[in-house]
Amino acid sequence: MNNVNSYIKEHKLRFLNELIELLKIPSISADSAYKNDVLKTADEIKISLKKAGCDHVEICKTDGYPIVYGEKIIDKNLPTVLVYGHYDVQPPDPLDLWHSPPFEPVIKETEKHPEGAIFARGACDDKGQMYMHVKALEFMTSTNQLPCNVKFMIEGEEEVGSSNLAIFVKENQDKLKNDVILISDTGMIASDVPSITTGLRGLSYVEVEVTGPNRDLHSGLYGGAVANPINILAKMIASLHDENNHITIPGFYDKVEELSKEERADMAKTPFSLENYKKALDINAVYGEAGYTTNERNSIRPTLDVNGIWGGYTGEGAKTVIASKAYAKISMRLVPHQDWEEITQLFKTHFESIAPDGVTIKVKPHHGGQGYVTPINSIGYQAASKAYKDTFGKTPIPQRSGGSIPIVSLFEQELKSKTILMGFGLDSDAIHSPNEHFGIFNYLKGIETIPLFYKYFTELSK
Amino acid sequence: MNNVNSYIKEHKLRFLNELIELLKIPSISADSAYKNDVLKTADEIKISLKKAGCDHVEICKTDGYPIVYGEKIIDKNLPTVLVYGHYDVQPPDPLDLWHSPPFEPVIKETEKHPEGAIFARGACDDKGQMYMHVKALEFMTSTNQLPCNVKFMIEGEEEVGSSNLAIFVKENQDKLKNDVILISDTGMIASDVPSITTGLRGLSYVEVEVTGPNRDLHSGLYGGAVANPINILAKMIASLHDENNHITIPGFYDKVEELSKEERADMAKTPFSLENYKKALDINAVYGEAGYTTNERNSIRPTLDVNGIWGGYTGEGAKTVIASKAYAKISMRLVPHQDWEEITQLFKTHFESIAPDGVTIKVKPHHGGQGYVTPINSIGYQAASKAYKDTFGKTPIPQRSGGSIPIVSLFEQELKSKTILMGFGLDSDAIHSPNEHFGIFNYLKGIETIPLFYKYFTELSK
Numbered sequence: 042m043n044n045v046n047s048y049i050k051e052h053k054l055r056f057l058n059e060l061i062e063l064l065k066i067p068s069i070s071a072d073s074a075y076k077n078d079v080l081k082t083a084d085e086i087k088i089s090l091k092k093a094g095c096d097h098v099e100i101c102k103t104d105g106y107p108i109v110y111g112e113k114i115i116d117k118n119l120p121t122v123l124v125y126g127h128y129d130v131q132p133p134d135p136l137d138l139w140h141s142p143p144f145e146p147v148i149k150e151t152e153k154h155p156e157g158a159i160f161a162r163g164a165c166d167d168k169g170q171m172y173m174h175v176k177a178l179e180f181m182t183s184t185n186q187l188p189c190n191v192k193f194m195i196e197g198e199e200e201v202g203s204s205n206l207a208i209f210v211k212e213n214q215d216k217l218k219n220d221v222i223l224i225s226d227t228g229m230i231a232s233d234v235p236s237i238t239t240g241l242r243g244l245s246y247v248e249v250e251v252t253g254p255n256r257d258l259h260s261g262l263y264g265g266a267v268a269n270p271i272n273i274l275a276k277m278i279a280s281l282h283d284e285n286n287h288i289t290i291p292g293f294y295d296k297v298e299e300l301s302k303e304e305r306a307d308m309a310k311t312p313f314s315l316e317n318y319k320k321a322l323d324i325n326a327v328y329g330e331a332g333y334t335t336n337e338r339n340s341i342r343p344t345l346d347v348n349g350i351w352g353g354y355t356g357e358g359a360k361t362v363i364a365s366k367a368y369a370k371i372s373m374r375l376v377p378h379q380d381w382e383e384i385t386q387l388f389k390t391h392f393e394s395i396a397p398d399g400v401t402i403k404v405k406p407h408h409g410g411q412g413y414v415t416p417i418n419s420i421g422y423q424a425a426s427k428a429y430k431d432t433f434g435k436t437p438i439p440q441r442s443g444g445s446i447p448i449v450s451l452f453e454q455e456l457k458s459k460t461i462l463m464g465f466g467l468d469s470d471a472i473h474s475p476n477e478h479f480g481i482f483n484y485l486k487g488i489e490t491i492p493l494f495y496k497y498f499t500e501l502s503k
Numbered sequence: 504m505n506n507v508n509s510y511i512k513e514h515k516l517r518f519l520n521e522l523i524e525l526l527k528i529p530s531i532s533a534d535s536a537y538k539n540d541v542l543k544t545a546d547e548i549k550i551s552l553k554k555a556g557c558d559h560v561e562i563c564k565t566d567g568y569p570i571v572y573g574e575k576i577i578d579k580n581l582p583t584v585l586v587y588g589h590y591d592v593q594p595p596d597p598l599d600l601w602h603s604p605p606f607e608p609v610i611k612e613t614e615k616h617p618e619g620a621i622f623a624r625g626a627c628d629d630k631g632q633m634y635m636h637v638k639a640l641e642f643m644t645s646t647n648q649l650p651c652n653v654k655f656m657i658e659g660e661e662e663v664g665s666s667n668l669a670i671f672v673k674e675n676q677d678k679l680k681n682d683v684i685l686i687s688d689t690g691m692i693a694s695d696v697p698s699i700t701t702g703l704r705g706l707s708y709v710e711v712e713v714t715g716p717n718r719d720l721h722s723g724l725y726g727g728a729v730a731n732p733i734n735i736l737a738k739m740i741a742s743l744h745d746e747n748n749h750i751t752i753p754g755f756y757d758k759v760e761e762l763s764k765e766e767r768a769d770m771a772k773t774p775f776s777l778e779n780y781k782k783a784l785d786i787n788a789v790y791g792e793a794g795y796t797t798n799e800r801n802s803i804r805p806t807l808d809v810n811g812i813w814g815g816y817t818g819e820g821a822k823t824v825i826a827s828k829a830y831a832k833i834s835m836r837l838v839p840h841q842d843w844e845e846i847t848q849l850f851k852t853h854f855e856s857i858a859p860d861g862v863t864i865k866v867k868p869h870h871g872g873q874g875y876v877t878p879i880n881s882i883g884y885q886a887a888s889k890a891y892k893d894t895f896g897k898t899p900i901p902q903r904s905g906g907s908i909p910i911v912s913l914f915e916q917e918l919k920s921k922t923i924l925m926g927f928g929l930d931s932d933a934i935h936s937p938n939e940h941f942g943i944f945n946y947l948k949g950i951e952t953i954p955l956f957y958k959y960f961t962e963l964s965k
Contacts, residue, residue: 071820265806344727
């Protein structure tokens with residue numbers, strides 16, 4: 042592609058300001074209080090796609106938040122790239138840990154981002170990474186260098202399970218027909234170590250409720266005589282891991298993909314410092330499944346984590362009460378071949394079976410998705426690899442991510458095409474955490490690299 | 504005592520309305536947001552004691568909420584009764600489970616209270632039971648039947664540990680000099696089965712904090728690779744009981760008073776229906792320490808209960824986060840001879856010792872108090888027994904309560920006198936729970952019975 046660098050240089054400030062405006066809208070899909078903000082964000086995406094050169098843009102209604110669809114078809118005989126991203130964001134809490142308000146973006150320099158980074162909820166996940174594709178399209182169309190057809194599908198429910206996107210995809214297979222799906226919603230190893238994500242973990246997310254007595258009780262008059270839902274919940278949660286931190290749910294590991302010695306040896310080559318990892322998190326030791334390294338534990342192995350727990354008196358001071366109910370939100374990260382719906386059922390059956398007399402249990406599945414692996418010999422992967430090589434001067438390293446983009450495996454199943462995960466964020470960008478940020482270098486590097494993917498993918502498709 | 508019944512009949516409505524006005528003030532000592540209401544309640548108590556006939560009433564400042572002191576000394580040679588009670592109340596939450604606002608008292612009939620009961624936070628614990636003594640004094644003074652001296656000491660920090668009352672008692676031994684201490688802050692077996700509480704459990708209340716990584720983390724990128732503070736907290740809490748529901752803290756049972764076969768056989772005579780107990784709580788089974796009955800578990804055996812737990816995302820929907828911190832409030836009910844400060848230290852040492860690498864632990868002691876037992880052959884017990892016999896037509900049953908009034912053992916230690924616990928509430932009055940209430944029958948029966956205690960105590964003291 043010609044003049045991509047000069048174009049970026051010329052429009053850099055506008056690229057930053059447009060993203061900052063987008064980040065100011067609190068599009069929190071998990072909290073219905075922000076409904077209007079989520080809808081407003083969809084409208085903004087529609088406008089930006091139109092401006093970037095799409096011939097046709099529409100807001101597609103669903104039973105939940107809408108999907109913004111846009112396309113520019115230049116020649117039916119040329120390949121088509123389908124870009125997927127999401128405009129919703131994670132809830133920002135705990136708010137008191139943010140150094141600046143989550144929806145008032147500020148640019149600050151950090152050790153890892155000497156050129157500065159934009160601090161705001163959604164800066165990296167996924168508004169920033171999604172918007173790189175909009176600006177890359179703008180560059181290609183305004184310089185008449187778009188080498189193939191492009192379709193955009195930007196949803197607003199990724200952080201809450203994409204259930205309506207799944208329906209939309211199934212019902213719009215022609216509209217979404219493509220030769221490759223391109224997503225930037227993952228990370229890279231370091232700003233000078235490009236990588237392409239070749240695997241994602243699946244997800245099963247449930248909420249459990251333990252009910253004991255029909256009302257809160259005085260812990261003096263009833264303490265020791267009735268099942269305390271909080272103690273019981275703690276006991277049940279504790280029993281979900283054994284002394285080696287293996288998950289104890291019967292059948293949980295039955296379909297887990299076991300990697301070969303060679304594959305694990307390749308993984309071990311990824312640059313990684315356990316000391317820096319511990320230092321960055323202020324922990325004196327890592328913790329996890331016996332027999333696996335840290336990088337294996339958070340990528341090729343399934344996990345079970347409590348994401349939230351609550352019950353009883355949590356206010357100031359002391360209240361001597363036995364709560365009637367206790368709750369927890371529990372998520373399991375799954376690896377390829379584990380079916381999320383089957384795992385959810387295994388969890389439910391097991392969790393209900395370990396409840397003692399004196400309490401009743403409710404398990405409410407929230408959402409989930411399958412894991413995913415993509416081969417590195419595909420045209421899509423090769424095109425991405427060449428693009429990174431051009432812009433970073435290094436061949437990117439294939440890596441498994443511990444994260445989940447549940448919809449990816451559904452894309453393959455319904456649209457029969459592979460997904461290429463070109464992530465430009467860093468693990469240290471604190472996505473889902475207070476002070477989420479996205480490096481300006483990474484943002485612009487994405488805008489520079491993406492057009493080259495189009496170029497190479499079109500060439501390799503001939 | 505003459506005409507007590509006619510006096511109560513004549514003033515019944517006023518007795519109810521005065522209590523209702525007192526219940527409208529949200530004197531929640533655990534929550535500093537209610538500071539002015541707690542202070543206002545102290546003022547109201549002062550006024551009511553003056554009106555009831557105290558010669559001298561004062562509001563005694565402390566480092567916390569004040570203690571209202573009042574006295575009527577008729578003859579230095581006559582015995583002196585010290586009445587203790589508290590004007591602070593438990594927090595009302597969870598608010599959504601109240602059928603009427605906790606500080607807008609309403610009178611409703613219930614199965615156990617056919618004459619009606621006052622529903623409000625503090626109705627029974629302890630504003631209602633404390634106010635019976637104020638009205639009993641009013642009767643005795645206005646009919647010139649007060650047979651001995653009386654002192655009132657009403658505090659505002661009972662629900663948060665009475666730490667300032669303890670200092671006040673130590674520093675005012677002459678002022679508080681008495682021959683017997685009278686408290687109504689416990690319950691009776693049933694409205695037609697009077698009982699006198701002869702034992703109380705001690706209390707140790709702590710708050711624990713488990714810290715893992717220095718910030719909330721994305722559960723996909725870090726799940727399975729770092730210690731999750733919520734999972735760890737659940738595991739640590741679960742380990743505090745063994746498979747027989749014995750508490751596993753080393754040394755915890757060393758000083759526990761073991762009752763004889765005979766004593767346990769006597770206890771077993773107390774009328775009790777396990778079926779009704781389970782039915783009242785909507786539970787299919789009771790739960791507790793192996794080898795003990797329900798009535799033993801909640802009275803003569805020490806316990807450990809989690810009163811509150813929180814951490815991670817507890818809002819609507821799903822957030823795939825690993826929290827940086829998790830918290831729990833944990834209380835232990837103790838039996839005679841267990842020292843609460845020693846137990847608190849044993850807990851702290853043990854809890855810190857079981858923390859795995861990868862997390863740090865903070866244990867913050869909230870408050871506590873010793874258990875208490877009173878002999879049934881004392882003059883005070885005999886006087887109370889005769890009083891109940893007159894008004895209920897039955898000799899009251901001595902019983903151990905599972906609750907704690909930490910200050911009672913301190914009274915004995917500092918003031919060298921025994922405490923008589925004349926409770927008129929029912930276990931089903933939901934103290935510390937939503938919809939706390941106090942039966943009108945019980946309230947008036949207390950006002951009727953208390954003067955007789957003064958009469959018999961004075962006679963037996965001769």
